[in-house]
Amino acid sequence: MNKYYSEAKLSAYEAIHEAQKIALGPFIFQASRSLVKLGILNKIEDQAEAGLSAKSISEDLSLPLYGVKVLLDMGLSAGIVWFDPETERYHLNKVGHFLINDEMTRVNMNFAHDVNYAGLAKLDEAITDQKAAGLGEFSKEHETIYPIISQLPEPAKTSWFEFDHFYSDNSFDRVLDKLFSFKPKKIVDIGCNTGKWALKVLNYDKDVKMILVDLPQQIAVAKENLKKAGLLERVEFKEVDLLSQDIPQIESADFVFMSQFLDCFSDEQIKMILSKVRKSCEGASLAILELFWDRQKHETASFVMNATSLYFTAMANGCSRFYSFTDFKSYLSEEGFNIDEQVDQIAIGGHSLLLCSKK
Ligand SMILES: C[S@@+](CC[C@H](N)C(=O)[O-])C[C@H]1O[C@@H](n2cnc3c(N)ncnc32)[C@H](O)[C@@H]1O
Incomplete structure (x- = not known):
């Protein structure tokens, strides 16, 4: 709560990033909701440590590969998932975990x-x-x-x-x-x-x-x-x-x-x-x-x-x-x-x- 009663100390770089999160908030919201609703995050979670490629997600859920990738890209930027370039597989971040497992x-x-x-x-x-x-x-x-x-x-x-x-x-x-x-x-x-x-x-x-x-x-x-x-x-x-x-x-x-x-x-x-x-x-x-x-x-x-x-x-x-x-x-x-x-x-x-x- 202390942050409500004193000036926020952010660098200009951090502040402009926060401003973009607000300016494009509806995109983050709708992409996150789609990642949850279409079962993409659950599918990744099911694989635990191994992670999952976009192609596997697309095939397993019968979703267009284009759609899976465009949502996952937003998921990367929103900190919901992370991508391992060596295996080309996606993994859940903690934010992704809470999006699908937290009742609130x-x-x-x-x-x-x-x-x-x-x-x-x-x-x-x-x-x-x-x-x-x-x-x-x-x-x-x-x-x-x-x-x-x-x-x-x-x-x-x-x-x-x-x-x-x-x-x-x-x-x-x-x-x-x-x-x-x-x-x-x-x-x-x-x-x-x-x-x-x-x-x-x-x-x-x-x-x-x-x-x-x-x-x-x-x-x-x-x-x-x-x-x-x-x-x-x-x-x-x-x-x-x-x-x-x-x-x-x-x-x-x-x-x-x-x-x-x-x-x-x-x-x-x-x-x-x-x-x-x-x-x-x-x-x-x-x-x-x-x-x-x-x-x-x-x-x-x-x-x-x-x-x-x-x-x-x-x-x-x-x-x-x-x-x-x-x-x-x-x-x-x-x-x-x-x-x-x-x-x-x-x-x-x-x-x-x-x-x-x-x-
Ligand atoms: C947010 S709900 C709270 C319900 C419940 N007490 C609870 O804690 O879950 C607000 C309640 O106030 C009632 N309410 C709203 N305006 C009212 C009014 N003018 N006269 C009587 N009841 C009203 C609503 O119908 C609703 O049931």
Whole structure:
């Protein structure tokens, strides 16, 4: 993270190389994706130390030799593979290994391609007009992606859910232990999505009750999933658009859980939602699970957050993002919440859990 707070010390030669990687980034991305999708990297990995020639790859995968070579040349320049001139065989570099074996890379690459790639070309328009200018790739009628998440065409829908679940699911188990150390009897989940967290909570404690809040489209999916699991009895559902409606009064809840929810809104909207939660859930503590790019130990995590933040800008609603903790804590404070406890870098996604109470 230190590199964010001081000038980068690069030679002019290194800097111009970095600038070219950015200028031609879409070429690197699409070539890498093709090397993965067409099975070329897997084929090379299968040969382990021996490596593989372009001709063998072309024959084994029934791909044109021209195509295999043009992709592998980009792979050399991107550091994905290396070439042994004596044997004329290609080998995987570590980057190539991660491209095909790392789950976070797979999820991010599919999310980048299937949900964002086309729409991101309108990022400048999204910034100037403060609207999700790229969302037109999926719908001309909607201003935000949220009402149509469950109706996105494939493969965008699968890639959206895999991205969302990959990051939050990995943190859920650790959060469960923490929340249940307070012995809650009733938990409200705002932005419950498919009901994944609710399933975990209800299976963790056989007596706990839940109230799930989301847009009608997501509530329908969550209801179906909880019905299949035979858990409907302990759950109430509230179809609420938090931007235009109030949350119905909720008595005696111990926690209001919001996971990757407040990042779906602008700073002003977050404050409005916090004030609605404050009014409708008297006495409940907040348990907020969020991604903050300035609370990460590893540069890779900050990089992923700052890149994928732009999905909110171009595709989701044009006004939200993964916030810095510095900004986010000021919204909580302005709305009268104290942060009583904070746990950072929960699991692989780098989430922070904030336990908050009213001042
Ligand atoms: C990124 S998902 C987070 C899902 C889940 N909590 C998790 O951690 O995986 C955001 C959720 O907020 C919901 N949402 C977005 N805008 C909303 C609104 N205006 N009112 C209610 N829910 C909304 C979406 O439908 C979606 O289910």
